[in-house]
Amino acid sequence: MQSNRTGNLLVAARLKAGLTQKQVADIVGIRQSMVSEYEHGKRRLTRDMAEKISSALNIKDSYLQ
Secondary structure, X not given: OOOOHHHHHHHHHHHHHOOOHHHHHHHHOOOHHHHHHHHOOOOOXXXXXXXXXXXXXXXXXXXHO
């Protein structure tokens, strides 16, 4: 089974920020299900989306890449 490093980093950063998937989704302007898919490795995180989510979580975008 392949590791989901980016998804694990995203979950950790989101929890550290004290946000739910829904809150991150609302800030970024996407559906909550998309955040879940990123976290579970079912959807590939694009550079643009990594920047948006990183901004919402107040982390460097390079952290998710």
